[in-house]
Amino acid sequence: MDLPRLGLGTMGIDDPAAIETAIDLGYRHLDTAQIYDNEAVVGEGIERSPIDREELTVATKLWVDRLGADAVSESVEASLERLGLDRVELLYVHRPRGEYDPEGTLPALAEVREDGLVGGVAVSNFEVSQLERFRDVLGRSPAANQVEYHPLFQPEDRLEHAREHGYPLVAYSPLSGGRVGDVEAVVAVAEKHDVSPEQASLAWLLAKGIYPIPKASSRAHLEANRAALDIALDAEDVARIDGVEREEELYPE
Numbered sequence: 170m171d172l173p174r175l176g177l178g179t180m181g182i183d184d185p186a187a188i189e190t191a192i193d194l195g196y197r198h199l200d201t202a203q204i205y206d207n208e209a210v211v212g213e214g215i216e217r218s219p220i221d222r223e224e225l226t227v228a229t230k231l232w233v234d235r236l237g238a239d240a241v242s243e244s245v246e247a248s249l250e251r252l253g254l255d256r257v258e259l260l261y262v263h264r265p266r267g268e269y270d271p272e273g274t275l276p277a278l279a280e281v282r283e284d285g286l287v288g289g290v291a292v293s294n295f296e297v298s299q300l301e302r303f304r305d306v307l308g309r310s311p312a313a314n315q316v317e318y319h320p321l322f323q324p325e326d327r328l329e330h331a332r333e334h335g336y337p338l339v340a341y342s343p344l345s346g347g348r349v350g351d352v353e354a355v356v357a358v359a360e361k362h363d364v365s366p367e368q369a370s371l372a373w374l375l376a377k378g379i380y381p382i383p384k385a386s387s388r389a390h391l392e393a394n395r396a397a398l399d400i401a402l403d404a405e406d407v408a409r410i411d412g413v414e415r416e417e418e419l420y421p422e
């Protein structure tokens with residue numbers, strides 16, 4: 170799958186106009202989830218946009234109480250119904266807990282993929298041992314692993330696993346939930362390039378080959394985040410943010 174370098178996180182977005190604006194500004198990867206309760210909002214934004222559906226990568230996530238082998242197919246169909254789409258490009262296991270059972274859930278997801286409802290079976294919040302289990306059960310890597318990754322939380326082992334097996338690591342909360350402005354190293358890199366700390370954080374992730382999905386609701390933020398695609402950090406900048414020692418995990422398991 171050719172995943173766009175920068176996507177849009179939609180958690181908390183409840184206005185289709187924000188989705189429409191994002192697509193208008195060039196966003197081609199939209200990330201939602203059953204638990205965000207906004208699949209219909211995302212679908213409405215897509216519907217309003219003149220951009221061809223084929224140009225978009227739409228991702229949703231099955232919540233932990235809908236991961237039983239018997240529940241998966243119906244649950245995916247319900248998501249598609251809310252989105253108003255006949256397929257999604259990425260379908261995630263949101264978290265490996267609740268009804269998640271690798272031997273039951275994963276073959277059921279593979280079947281939904283074979284039926285054409287889903288482009289790729291992906292995972293979120295998976296540890297390396299759980300990624301290895303996925304590979305054992307399905308005989309291939311997930312289409313993506315989406316994890317919390319930002320200057321204040323850098324799970325290196327997940328990045329290494331993604332690089333080794335050649336699938337994208339998608340970074341959620343890439344702006345530390347809007348807090349990167351108080352991280353000294355990020356501010357220093359931002360000042361050097363005359364950009365905002367949020368843009369510096371995204372440029373750092375992009376330079377590392379990670380796929381960030383910042384959430385933004387205003388046109389100004391949506392635009393500013395897209396502009397991060399044009400910021401080239403050097404190795405010293407990347408190393409400086411890599412070296413941030415303060416750790417704040419926003420979504421501990």
Ligand SMILES: NC(=O)c1ccc[n+]([C@@H]2O[C@H](COP(=O)([O-])OP(=O)(O)OC[C@H]3O[C@@H](n4cnc5c(N)ncnc54)[C@H](OP(=O)(O)O)[C@@H]3O)[C@@H](O)[C@H]2O)c1
Pocket residue numbers: 177178179180181200201263293294315316340341342343344345346347365367368382383384385386387389390391393394420
């Ligand atoms: N898989 C999972 O378990 C999981 C968990 C959490 C999140 N996620 C995904 O990751 C996405 C992003 O994570 P997140 O929402 O936690 O946090 P985030 O993207 O790190 O930060 C979002 C916050 O930053 C603000 N912001 C955006 N662009 C900005 C800019 N250029 N300058 C200043 N502030 C800016 C936003 O404000 P405005 O809204 O006002 O623009 C919002 O308050 C979610 O929407 C969701 O799709 C996945």
